[in-house]
Amino acid sequence: MKVKEKIIEKILAACALITVLTTVGIILILTIEAVSFFQEVSIIEFLTSTEWTPLFTQKSYGILPLLAGTALTTMIAIAVALPIGLIIAVYLNEYARESVRKVLKPLLEILAVVPTVVYGFFALMIVTPFLKTFIPGLSGFNALSPGIVMGIMIIPFVSSLSEDALSSVPDSLRQASFGMGSTKFQTAFRVMVPAASSGIIVSAILAISRAVGETMIVAIAAGHQPRFTLDPTVPIETITAYIVQISMGDVPHGSTAYQTIFAAGITLFVFTFILNNISYWIKSRYQQKYE
Amino acid sequence: MNSTESSRLKDKAFRYIGMGTTIACVLILAIFIGFILYQGINRLGWDFLMALPSRFADQSGIYTAWIGTLWVLGLTTLISFPLGVGAGIYLEEYGKDTWLNSFLEINIANLAGVPSVIYGLLGLEAFVRIMKMGNSILAGSLTLALLILPIIIVSTRESIRAVPSSIRDASNALGATKWQTIWNQILPASFGGILTGVILALSRAVGETAPLIVVGALAYVPFAPQGPLDEFTVLPIQIFNWVTRPQHEFVINAAAAIIVLLVITFAMNGIAVYLRNRWQSKMNW
Numbered sequence: 041m042k043v044k045e046k047i048i049e050k051i052l053a054a055c056a057l058i059t060v061l062t063t064v065g066i067i068l069i070l071t072i073e074a075v076s077f078f079q080e081v082s083i084i085e086f087l088t089s090t091e092w093t094p095l096f097t098q099k100s101y102g103i104l105p106l107l108a109g110t111a112l113t114t115m116i117a118i119a120v121a122l123p124i125g126l127i128i129a130v131y132l133n134e135y136a137r138e139s140v141r142k143v144l145k146p147l148l149e150i151l152a153v154v155p156t157v158v159y160g161f162f163a164l165m166i167v168t169p170f171l172k173t174f175i176p177g178l179s180g181f182n183a184l185s186p187g188i189v190m191g192i193m194i195i196p197f198v199s200s201l202s203e204d205a206l207s208s209v210p211d212s213l214r215q216a217s218f219g220m221g222s223t224k225f226q227t228a229f230r231v232m233v234p235a236a237s238s239g240i241i242v243s244a245i246l247a248i249s250r251a252v253g254e255t256m257i258v259a260i261a262a263g264h265q266p267r268f269t270l271d272p273t274v275p276i277e278t279i280t281a282y283i284v285q286i287s288m289g290d291v292p293h294g295s296t297a298y299q300t301i302f303a304a305g306i307t308l309f310v311f312t313f314i315l316n317n318i319s320y321w322i323k324s325r326y327q328q329k330y331e
Numbered sequence: 332m333n334s335t336e337s338s339r340l341k342d343k344a345f346r347y348i349g350m351g352t353t354i355a356c357v358l359i360l361a362i363f364i365g366f367i368l369y370q371g372i373n374r375l376g377w378d379f380l381m382a383l384p385s386r387f388a389d390q391s392g393i394y395t396a397w398i399g400t401l402w403v404l405g406l407t408t409l410i411s412f413p414l415g416v417g418a419g420i421y422l423e424e425y426g427k428d429t430w431l432n433s434f435l436e437i438n439i440a441n442l443a444g445v446p447s448v449i450y451g452l453l454g455l456e457a458f459v460r461i462m463k464m465g466n467s468i469l470a471g472s473l474t475l476a477l478l479i480l481p482i483i484i485v486s487t488r489e490s491i492r493a494v495p496s497s498i499r500d501a502s503n504a505l506g507a508t509k510w511q512t513i514w515n516q517i518l519p520a521s522f523g524g525i526l527t528g529v530i531l532a533l534s535r536a537v538g539e540t541a542p543l544i545v546v547g548a549l550a551y552v553p554f555a556p557q558g559p560l561d562e563f564t565v566l567p568i569q570i571f572n573w574v575t576r577p578q579h580e581f582v583i584n585a586a587a588a589i590i591v592l593l594v595i596t597f598a599m600n601g602i603a604v605y606l607r608n609r610w611q612s613k614m615n616w
Contacts, residue, residue, distance in 0.1 A: 066449060147360070165582065
């Protein structure tokens with residue numbers, strides 16, 4: 041009996057250790073391929089050149105255009121998702137009646153379960169033509185439309201995390217504010233939101249991380265033209281879209297062009313890793329404060 | 332207007348802004364889905380579901396894509412379910428408060444935030460190249476299984492945590508071993524929650540496109556796969572392929588395929604929500 045118990049425990053531990061193996065695997069694979077990439081390409085060129093043309097005869101390996109594309113779509117997405125997500129969180133948590141909340145919240149959450157390839161379709165087929173009606177200079181592929189659609193996609197993400205933060209603020213604070221004669225609006229924005237600020241910041245950081253790693257929307261609607269620009273109306277390319285683009289072609293295994301997806305991948309990984317850890321750190325500190 | 336009046340006004344204004352914003356988001360979703368239905372519903376039919384892909388849009392169907400999706404879904408479930416639940420049990424019931432446990436916890440939180448396309452790179456090197464599985468269903472399923480593992484682990488832990496400790500104590504008091512307690516008491520009591528989490532995770536896997544493209548799922552597969560080592564395509568990749576073509580007929584195909592994908596996704600989420608409600612009302616400790 042004792043032996044059987046031990047064996048079971050070991051098997052269960054092995055399941056948990058798979059997650060560690062996954063992390064190790066990701067880091068090892070990205071690093072090994074990136075190291076052999078950086079034997080061909082100088083890291084200075086990678087970080088400073090503003091041209092990304094690994095498939096052209098005139099090769100250049102500057103990651104900055106891909107970073108600019110990623111930053112651009114992410115900024116647009118956050119500019120959409122953060123204010124709207126926060127307004128919705130405050131409204132649902134402080135204003136809406138329970139019956140209204142029960143209907144609207146699950147409806148909003150549908151936004152988060154729609155597959156991203158479908159959002160790409162929306163961006164290309166609905167949002168871009170719609171935007172073109174009042175931005176005549178807009179290209180068929182651009183950063184604006186996938187950015188907006190990505191923002192819509194992460195709204196429920198921001199609103200539900202912010203709502204969790206708001207509802208974990210002790211009710212005594214709210215009551216104290218009402219007791220002073222404040223309106224709901226004053227209570228919400230001068231007491232509740234500041235009190236929940238760390239949780240709201242966590243939701244913002246996680247939303248940024250989501251947007252940085254989002255792939256299919258930009259792969260479909262942003263075009264595939266790495267360009268060092270912050271102009272949202274022209275075609276651009278993000279890190280993720282580049283990885284997809286190369287994966288679809290037939291680049292020979294082991295070539296420098298093949299290794300670029302790992303160099304791009306490790307850049308993406310480092311950024312999201314930092315963002316996730318900042319949010320994890322804030323979260324663990326913040327939870328201590330309220331428990 | 333004095334300051335009390337103006338704050339009342341602001342209060343009222345925000346109530347409408349909040350309601351308007353929330354409803355606007357729901358409306359946008361309705362517009363999106365309405366557009367898809369308008370574009371694709373007429374294309375949808377038995378022929379479309381049973382036809383092989385073709386370079387002629389009106390003869391092209393999604394047979395290989397949905398068969399591939401079923402294969403990937405089945406294999407991903409077989410791989411991720413035991414691993415995720417096992418890991419969840421371990422973290423919740425064994426080795427609590429050790430450095431290993433807190434390390435595993437941070438690691439899982441981190442993995443949940445790794446972009447899916449990075450999992451594709453992992454799958455490409457680890458399964459396709461090093462383990463020589465090729466661009467197979469198995470390589471794709473393993474990749475997706477690793478991708479959804481953190482979600483399954485977290486939801487398993489939450490469901491197990493919801494089981495009151497009196498049940499555990501009662502079982503222990505009767506002389507049951509740790510595993511007997513887990514197997515006979517805790518797992519049956521938390522199974523509804525675990526299943527909900529697994530279905531939600533799988534509904535995410537159904538829509539994943541990027542990691543499978545990176546692992547080498549093909550856009551054009553002329554035959555339905557017969558086994559786990561065959562090459563494959565899935566619905567989202569078929570949609571991606573059609574969306575990115577310039578001809579309008581392919582866009583209609585894409586819309587029709589999106590209807591099928593959305594039906595699958597919404598059905599899975601619906602089942603999960605139903606299970607969650609049922610399970611919550613049944614378990615009144």
